[in-house]
């Protein structure tokens with residue numbers, strides 16, 4: 001089978017399209033014919049700099065949507081022919097989803113939402129589960145509460161906006177100027193062009209901040225919170241000094257893809273709460289180009305590798 005493999009940590013030149021053996025199926029795993037594989041920032045970050053436990057050669061890719069072809073004898077809840085989506089086992093020493101077949105841990109997969117196509121399903125897992133985890137497990141916003149989403153036009157932010165809006169929260173978002181209309185269509189009440197204005201001058205008294213940018217943006221975000229508020233960052237460990245000074249709670253969010261969260265995400269999609277916008281698709285042979293496109297062009301929607 002064909003796979004996009006990282007053969008050296010050296011940017012684009014480090015990726016090769018290789019012919020490798022189809023994985024065997026252990027008792028606790030299942031084989032999935034990958035049809036679509038979403039691209040996330042971590043894919044190009046690993047390609048360019050390694051890390052996250054990658055050992056060479058490594059088949060890249062996390063997000064997938066496809067069809068189960070074989071299940072191990074201990075696997076319950078899935079059968080050949082099921083349409084599934086989820087996260088490949090790259091981070092647990094397994095292989096990635098930029099391949100024609102992938103060995104999947106059933107604990108990181110679920111049946112795909114019924115109301116969207118496979119390309120959209122392939123774009124959803126990591127970004128969607130991050131947003132579900134943050135909004136439903138950390139923030140738990142109620143009607144009228146206020147959230148600031150830093151980096152709202154990105155993969156995670158665009159879904160977080162929709163969930164926050166559905167809970168009746170007031171949603172402020174930072175994004176680039178040409179993304180203002182896009183985030184408002186998704187449900188943002190207020191959009192701040194981060195290249196034109198400093199958000200802390202206009203956004204105050206938030207119950208929650210979801211930081212998807214990090215660095216200086218993370219540190220300045222504390223000024224937008226009210227005492228008792230909460231900041232969750234996908235990039236920064238809690239800053240104790242700022243947390244105490246502003247009397248807020250801070251959490252670093254590390255992704256944890258579970259069947260339950262994927263199931264909840266599918267429900268939100270099928271209820272019409274969440275939709276995902278796919279900006280562009282690439283063929284598996286162009287996996288490198290897909291990662292570079294995400295890294296350098298910063299598209300508004302998701303990038304997906306059309307494997308099938």
Ligand SMILES: NC(=O)c1ccc[n+]([C@@H]2O[C@H](COP(=O)([O-])OP(=O)(O)OC[C@H]3O[C@@H](n4cnc5c(N)ncnc54)[C@H](OP(=O)(O)O)[C@@H]3O)[C@@H](O)[C@H]2O)c1
Pocket residue numbers: 040041042126127130150151152153154155156157174175176194212213217234235253254255298299
């Ligand atoms: N901890 C974890 O487990 C975990 C899991 C998933 C993702 N992450 C990380 O979380 C981050 C967000 O993920 P994602 O998939 O949503 O990434 P993404 O699609 O690249 O979105 C990031 C967004 O932030 C915007 N941005 C950049 N600088 C900004 C600034 N100063 N102010 C406001 N917005 C700004 C970008 O706009 P432009 O495109 O215009 O630059 C982009 O729309 C990434 O760094 C990713 O690696 C961490």
